[in-house]
Amino acid sequence: MDNEVKLHGFWPSPFVYRVIWALKLKGIEYDYIEEDLANKSELLLRYNPVYKKVPVLVHAGKPISESLVILEYIEEVWPHNPLLPKDPYERSVARFWINFATDKGRSAVRSLFWGGEDGEKEAAEQMFNFLKIIEEQALGDKKFFGGNSINMVDLIFAWFACWIQPMEQLVGIKVLEPSRLPRLHAWVKNFKEEPIIKENLPDPERLLEYYTRMRSNRMSKPN
Amino acid sequence: MDGEVILLDAYASMFGMRLRIALAEKGVKYEYREENLPKKSPFLFQMNPIHKKVPVLIHNGKPICESLIALQYIDEVWHDKNPLLPSDPYKRAQARLWADFVDQKVHTLGRKTWSAKGEEQEAAKKEFIEALKVLEGELGEKPYFGGEEFGYVDVALIPFYSWFHAYETCGNFKIGTQCPKFVAWTKRSMQRESVSKSLADPEKVYDFFLILKKHFGVE
Numbered sequence: 052m053d054n055e056v057k058l059h060g061f062w063p064s065p066f067v068y069r070v071i072w073a074l075k076l077k078g079i080e081y082d083y084i085e086e087d088l089a090n091k092s093e094l095l096l097r098y099n100p101v102y103k104k105v106p107v108l109v110h111a112g113k114p115i116s117e118s119l120v121i122l123e124y125i126e127e128v129w130p131h132n133p134l135l136p137k138d139p140y141e142r143s144v145a146r147f148w149i150n151f152a153t154d155k156g157r158s159a160v161r162s163l164f165w166g167g168e169d170g171e172k173e174a175a176e177q178m179f180n181f182l183k184i185i186e187e188q189a190l191g192d193k194k195f196f197g198g199n200s201i202n203m204v205d206l207i208f209a210w211f212a213c214w215i216q217p218m219e220q221l222v223g224i225k226v227l228e229p230s231r232l233p234r235l236h237a238w239v240k241n242f243k244e245e246p247i248i249k250e251n252l253p254d255p256e257r258l259l260e261y262y263t264r265m266r267s268n269r270m271s272k273p274n
Numbered sequence: 275m276d277g278e279v280i281l282l283d284a285y286a287s288m289f290g291m292r293l294r295i296a297l298a299e300k301g302v303k304y305e306y307r308e309e310n311l312p313k314k315s316p317f318l319f320q321m322n323p324i325h326k327k328v329p330v331l332i333h334n335g336k337p338i339c340e341s342l343i344a345l346q347y348i349d350e351v352w353h354d355k356n357p358l359l360p361s362d363p364y365k366r367a368q369a370r371l372w373a374d375f376v377d378q379k380v381h382t383l384g385r386k387t388w389s390a391k392g393e394e395q396e397a398a399k400k401e402f403i404e405a406l407k408v409l410e411g412e413l414g415e416k417p418y419f420g421g422e423e424f425g426y427v428d429v430a431l432i433p434f435y436s437w438f439h440a441y442e443t444c445g446n447f448k449i450g451t452q453c454p455k456f457v458a459w460t461k462r463s464m465q466r467e468s469v470s471k472s473l474a475d476p477e478k479v480y481d482f483f484l485i486l487k488k489h490f491g492v493e
Contacts, residue, residue, distance in 0.1 A: 113364050117374060139351050146343045146346070
């Protein structure tokens with residue numbers, strides 16, 4: 052039986068990286084297929100007909116899409132080196148923060164980095180409030196969201212560890228100020244120093260170039 | 275034993291209905307507490323300080339917010355009776371994907387059919403029907419989204435049926451005639467006691483919806 056694992060991805064995508072990290076943290080061998088999103092492969096469209104997006108994980112020929120669904124699948128099929136707590140209540144708390152990051156985090160990012168100069172001040176305040184909640188209630192005094200080791204919540208918040216810097220440079224607004232968000236700032240440093248994470252990060256210069264291009268394309272479009 | 279279970283809810287909330295159905299499917303005894311929306315109680319603010327929304331499931335004093343998270347919690351804690359998620363990981367992934375589709379498409383678009391105006395509203399109505407047709411495709415010839423058994427996606431989706439009357443009246447369109455397979459599935463699901471006892475009456479939902487509309491300043 053073919054138990055091969057394949058991952059269809061796109062190199063700048065933080066959603067794809069979540070899956071890469073989960074697979075590597077669990078020591079799962081996989082083949083990576085880079086997709087050109089401007090020119091999606093037949094296979095991708097067949098595997099994910101509803102959303103047509105990456106990442107798509109293919110296990111033993113069966114496709115799974117949506118990064119959060121993929122992560123839960125990986126956790127269930129390969130339960131060693133767990134990424135979610137065993138206790139149902141603790142697990143529901145982890146899922147709550149994952150949901151919060153996905154909903155509120157995404158809208159805060161969108162307003163600040165893609166919203167344009169009008170309302171930039173409000174968007175920055177909205178982003179700070181979001182991060183303050185994360186720092187105080189989700190992270191607290193822990194080293195990682197998962198406690199002493201990384202878990203799924205850390206993988207979801209990784210956007211703020213690794214993708215925020217090029218955005219901050221582009222917009223000229225520093226969001227993760229060490230003086231205002233000391234614990235979150237420390238988490239970013241700790242997260243990026245974890246061996247599996249350190250060895251699997253997109254090149255920051257290439258990322259900046261990509262976002263610069265994307266932002267100028269978006270901003271030049273008429274409303 | 276079950277422990278102390280409280281459900282903080284609002285009669286017309288489709289998300290609350292999900293949890294009512296799940297708790298009934300599992301035969302869990304719980305205390306139902308109605309929130310008088312749009313006015314919210316201090317207790318709700320205490321139990322869900324971040325989102326300040328219903329439903330909140332409170333088990334032995336500990337709150338679980340967000341309906342799909344609470345659904346999974348209920349399924350995990352009371353796992354021996356009427357499992358909602360399948361045991362096979364691949365089938366579980368598909369169930370999660372479709373439940374997410376319900377939240378992203380059915381809920382968002384359903385809301386737009388009454389909150390949007392003009393062209394935006396017309397587009398929302400069209401996309402809403404399309405989303406139901408996609409779901410019809412996924413259902414296929416199965417009696418339920420869960421297959422032979424009523425499951426996670428069925429629980430996530432059926433409460434929206436109680437809001438169809440409100441959507442149709444406000445949006446001036448008919449859903450049933452365009453999605454007959456979907457209607458057949460709703461009738462089948464309504465035969466389950468857990469569903470018929472948990473779903474809000476469409477007329478009462480419409481009355482609540484009018485209050486909500488006024489509250490949000492939509493004409």
